[in-house]
Amino acid sequence: MSRALHDRVARLGPVLVISPHFDDAVFSCGNVLAAHHGSHTITVFGGAPTAAMQTEWDHKAGFADSDAAVAARRQEDAQAHAQVSATVHHLGFCDSQYDQSPTADELERALQRLLARYTAEGVFVPLGLFHSDHVLVHEAALRLLRRMPDRLWIGYEDALYRRGRGAVQQRIVTLAEQGIVATPVSPASAIDGRQKRRAVACYASQLRAFGPGGVEDLHQPERYWLLETQQGEPDHATTG
Numbered sequence: 001m002s003r004a005l006h007d008r009v010a011r012l013g014p015v016l017v018i019s020p021h022f023d024d025a026v027f028s029c030g031n032v033l034a035a036h037h038g039s040h041t042i043t044v045f046g047g048a049p050t051a052a053m054q055t056e057w058d059h060k061a062g063f064a065d066s067d068a069a070v071a072a073r074r075q076e077d078a079q080a081h082a083q084v085s086a087t088v089h090h091l092g093f094c095d096s097q098y099d100q101s102p103t104a105d106e107l108e109r110a111l112q113r114l115l116a117r118y119t120a121e122g123v124f125v126p127l128g129l130f131h132s133d134h135v136l137v138h139e140a141a142l143r144l145l146r147r148m149p150d151r152l153w154i155g156y157e158d159a160l161y162r163r164g165r166g167a168v169q170q171r172i173v174t175l176a177e178q179g180i181v182a183t184p185v186s187p188a189s190a191i192d193g194r195q196k197r198r199a200v201a202c203y204a205s206q207l208r209a210f211g212p213g214g215v216e217d218l219h220q221p222e223r224y225w226l227l228e229t230q231q232g233e234p235d236h237a238t239t240g
Helices: 003-010 024-035 056-061 066-083 104-117 132-147 167-177 194-201 204-210 230-236
Strands: 016-019 040-043 087-090 122-126 152-156 180-185 224-229
Touching (some): 066 194, 132 224, 167 180
């Protein structure tokens, strides 16, 4: 990676994080959000199904039905982002547990409209590990990366799911097969982690569902990858 590109990553102002679910941005990028005051998150699967239902996960989280779950989780998400001086915008798509997932085209169009609204130079997107919702958001983001190469596209390792054996390694291989170069980067990050810990604590329903020890990965170092098309590689030749 060139020195100029390294410096662009290091000097990023407020960033934009694309989050599959209510907690993913803070779980995976909480320290980066805390270091870049005034940042924004787009929570993709922030909607309730047309008819209330109770899923196994919502039951574990302590909710009577999906309406109660989504209402409470929206509030948790807003409170968590306030802890890291960020603002969250919830889209109306339903996550896969409600059997009303959007198509990749629908998701791409919605994200493109919002990207036009937010001028952040750095766009943080999930690597798309394990969970079908994460994979869908990742694939939509890759489409936009190719159409909007002026932004800095930074993939974040999906907290919790990155612990899967070979999960990150396989994603990097798949990206290479798709013509995307992934290079480790280190954007500015809050050092002590106190703001992130307070933000994580706001997701009381999810911590209840994961159970004791289920979220230990959240307090491990966050890891990021700059994502570029291979066509752009000659412009970023290594300078040492």
